[in-house]
Amino acid sequence: MAEVTDIRDGIELNLGSKLLLAAKLSLPAIMAQLSSILMQYIDASMVGRLGADCAASVGLVSSSLWLFWGICSMFTMGFSVQVAHRLGAGETADARSVVRQGITTCLCFGVSMGLIGLSISPWLPAWLGGESHVLHDASMYFGVFVAALPMLTMNYMAGGMLRCAGNMKVPSMLNVLMCVLDVLFNFFLIFPTRDIALGSWQITVPGAGLGVLGAALGTVLAETVVAVLMLWHLTRRQKDLSLRGTRGSFRPTREVLRRAVRISAPMTLQQAFFSGAQIMVTIIVAPLGVVAIAANAFAVTAESLCYMPGFGIADAATALTGQSFGARRPALVKSFGYITVAMGMAVMTVMGAIMYAAAPLMMEIMTPVDAIRELGCEVLRIEAWAEPMYAASIVAYGAMVGVGDTRIPAVMNFGSIWLVRIPVAALLAPAMGLRGVWIAMAFELSFRGAIFLWRLFSGAWYRHGHLKTHNENN
Numbered sequence: 346m347a348e349v350t351d352i353r354d355g356i357e358l359n360l361g362s363k364l365l366l367a368a369k370l371s372l373p374a375i376m377a378q379l380s381s382i383l384m385q386y387i388d389a390s391m392v393g394r395l396g397a398d399c400a401a402s403v404g405l406v407s408s409s410l411w412l413f414w415g416i417c418s419m420f421t422m423g424f425s426v427q428v429a430h431r432l433g434a435g436e437t438a439d440a441r442s443v444v445r446q447g448i449t450t451c452l453c454f455g456v457s458m459g460l461i462g463l464s465i466s467p468w469l470p471a472w473l474g475g476e477s478h479v480l481h482d483a484s485m486y487f488g489v490f491v492a493a494l495p496m497l498t499m500n501y502m503a504g505g506m507l508r509c510a511g512n513m514k515v516p517s518m519l520n521v522l523m524c525v526l527d528v529l530f531n532f533f534l535i536f537p538t539r540d541i542a543l544g545s546w547q548i549t550v551p552g553a554g555l556g557v558l559g560a561a562l563g564t565v566l567a568e569t570v571v572a573v574l575m576l577w578h579l580t581r582r583q584k585d586l587s588l589r590g591t592r593g594s595f596r597p598t599r600e601v602l603r604r605a606v607r608i609s610a611p612m613t614l615q616q617a618f619f620s621g622a623q624i625m626v627t628i629i630v631a632p633l634g635v636v637a638i639a640a641n642a643f644a645v646t647a648e649s650l651c652y653m654p655g656f657g658i659a660d661a662a663t664a665l666t667g668q669s670f671g672a673r674r675p676a677l678v679k680s681f682g683y684i685t686v687a688m689g690m691a692v693m694t695v696m697g698a699i700m701y702a703a704a705p706l707m708m709e710i711m712t713p714v715d716a717i718r719e720l721g722c723e724v725l726r727i728e729a730w731a732e733p734m735y736a737a738s739i740v741a742y743g744a745m746v747g748v749g750d751t752r753i754p755a756v757m758n759f760g761s762i763w764l765v766r767i768p769v770a771a772l773l774a775p776a777m778g779l780r781g782v783w784i785a786m787a788f789e790l791s792f793r794g795a796i797f798l799w800r801l802f803s804g805a806w807y808r809h810g811h812l813k814t815h816n817e818n819n
Contacts, residue, residue, distance in 0.1 A: 349511030352668045352677065353433050363677075367684050370664055373513035375657030375692075376521065391535050392560050393643065393712035399557050400712060401635045402482035404642025405475045408627045410490050412620030413462050417498040418505075419616040421451050423609030425505035426667055426749060427601065428586065432510055433671020437585045440510075444579065444586055446597045447502055450605070455498030462491025473624070474631035482557040489561035493568060500572035503579040508660050509667055510586055515578050519571045526567035534559030608749050615755035622762040629767075629774050630782060637779045640720040643711040644783070647721065648728050650707070651696040655736040658689040659743025666747030678807055682744035686801060689740035690733050697732030700725055724783035731787040734794025741797040745806040753809065754800070761793040 349366070351358060358366070393400050424447030431440035470483035504516040537554030540547050553559055580588045630641050662685035669677040700707070704725040708718040738758075745754045766789035773781025800806055 349664070349668060352665070352674065353435055353672045355672070355674075358677065363680055363684055367658075367661060367665060367681065367688060370508075370511065370513050370661035371658045371685070371688065373517035373657075374508065374660040375654045376517045390711050391531050392557060393639075393714075395535075395556055397635050397639055397712075397714050397717065398479055399482060400639040400642065400714075400717070402470075402475070402479040402557055403486055403560070404638050405470055405473055405479060405483045405627065405631070406487040407642050407645070408620060408623035409469060409473070409487060411623060412617065413458055413491055413494060414497065415616035415620050416613050417451075417455055417458055417494055418501045419612040420454050420609050421447070421498065421502035421505050422612055422746060423605030423607070424451065424502060424601075425509045426608050426663070426746060427604055428506045429509035429664060429667030429747065430671035430749075432585055433668035434673075440586060441588060441591055442593055442598075443601055444506060444588065445593050445595045446601050447506070447605075448499070448576075448580075449595045450597050450602065451498050451502040452495060455495035458498070459491050459494035462494065463488060466491065474628055476635065479635075486557050486561045489558065489565055493565040496569045496572040500568060500575055503572070503575035506579055506586065507575070507583060509664050510583060511664055511668070512583060513661065513664075515583075516575065519574055519578075522574075523567045523571040526570055527564050530563030530566050531560055534563045608746075608751055611751040611755035612746070615751075615758050618759045619762055622767055625767055626770060626782060626786075629770055630779060633774070633778055636714075636716045636720060639712065639714070640717045640724065641779055641782070643708060643717065644721040644724050644728075647704075647707040647711060647725055648700065651693060651700045651729070651732050652735055652739065654692050654696060655689045655739040656743075658685055658692065658736075659740045661685060662689075662740050662743040663747040666744045668747075670748045675807060678748060679804065682741070682801060682806075685744060686737055686740045686798075689736040693732045693736035697729040700732070701729040704729075720779055724779055727780065727783045728787050728790075731790040731794075734792075735790040737794035737801075738790070738797040741801045741806075744801070748807055748809075750806040750809045754797070754806070757796055757800070758793065761789055761796065765789040765792055 349370070351362075351366075392403050424443055427443045428440050428447075431437070431443060466484050466488035468484075469487055470480045475483055504519075507513075507516050533551065534553045534555050536552045536559075538552045539550055541550050542548075555562065579586060627638075627641075630637055662681065665681040665685065666678050669681060704722040705718070707725065708721040711721070712718055742754050742758070745751070766785050769785035769788060770782045773785055775781075777784070
């Protein structure tokens with residue numbers, strides 16, 4: 346059976362071997378992404394049981410949290426992609442050096458982002474147009490999450506490096522563990538002490554009764570445990586990257602930082618503008634009322650069940666194109682790009698059909714409020730039609746990141762959402778409400794998929810990455 350090491354060893358791979366290798370890396374990554382989304386489902390459904398106001402307080406700041414999470418995640422990719430290139434070229438000592446420097450730099454970045462988040466947390470919900478009765482819980486929920494950004498950033502970094510090394514199983518297993526821990530912590534932290542009937546037995550279950558605060562603390566505790574385990578495996582157990590028995594400086598060097606910034610800066614800026622656009626959508630939705638805010642937040646969480654498999658395949662695409670690029674195998678780079686994009690579009694087409702059919706059930710799990718369920722179900726079915734093209738943009742972007750081509754794709758993502766989605770949503774929302782916002786989203790995602798397919802098949806993404814590497818070597 347084909348292995349990732351076959352890429353760096355120069356072994357020829359036929360179509361069947363490439364498909365099997367792409368599937369082998371994609372399946373654990375998909376499971377990791379699905380477990381992450383399941384965790385969001387758990388949070389949303391548990392908070393949803395507390396009422397519309399609690400759900401709205403969480404939904405109000407969700408897009409702002411995605412901004413901070415996304416920036417931290419994208420920043421770490423500058424180091425993960427370098428690890429893939431070093432391993433593809435057989436330079437394991439240099440790969441370990443990147444790991445050391447990545448730990449120092451990403452930890453400092455996470456601390457900085459956490460401090461920025463905490464400094465704005467008291468005022469953010471009001472800036473977003475939230476109603477007075479949801480401001481306190483929204484501020485508290487946001488503050489707890491941003492305080493944990495240093496550990497979450499280390500989780501992103503360690504998981505990304507493991508995946509770029511071809512290890513999809515450990516990050517997947519740890520993400521499943523995070524989901525289980527989240528359920529456990531939330532169970533005891535969100536709700537007060539209560540009696541649960543098990544047949545003829547009555548069992549008293551202790552609880553802290555912290556509500557929205559408990560949901561935030563439960564998730565943060567789960568993320569912290571997994572971050573520690575992820576780092577331990579990366580630095581102590583991962584073949585070719587383990588730091589055990591090796592020596593080296595954790596002080597970042599100018600060359601590694603320069604390459605990291607060159608790779609991650611466009612991605613980080615794109616994520617900032619992308620999440621800023623999501624915040625703008627929240628501002629557009631906020632005047633529509635508590636029901637629209639809650640329905641939008643729950644529908645976004647429900648829809649993520651469809652597109653997260655695409656992000657899992659994109660992780661595999663980054664690892665495969667990155668290592669093939671480092672091994673100087675251009676035909677293999679392009680082949681893995683095409684294969685993973687086709688795989689992503691097929692999977693998300695099926696997921697879109699499932700979402701269309703199961704939308705009522707998905708929203709019923711999230712909230713008991715009829716008005717929120719009905720509106721959420723309607724907008725989910727609008728979005729389902731855009732899933733195949735959304736997959737094209739997600740996975741093609743992952744393939745392009747693998748070769749270090751991040752600048753133009755970042756501009757494409759930025760331009761699509763700001764020049765297409767936001768204007769159309771602002772135009773349709775006053776007349777069509779939340780439905781108009783989601784029609785704009787579906788149209789924009791289809792447009793974005795089309796332009797990414799054009800770049801993929803034009804070959805410009807590979808030529809851009811190749812020229813940068815060639816220039817560095819000279």
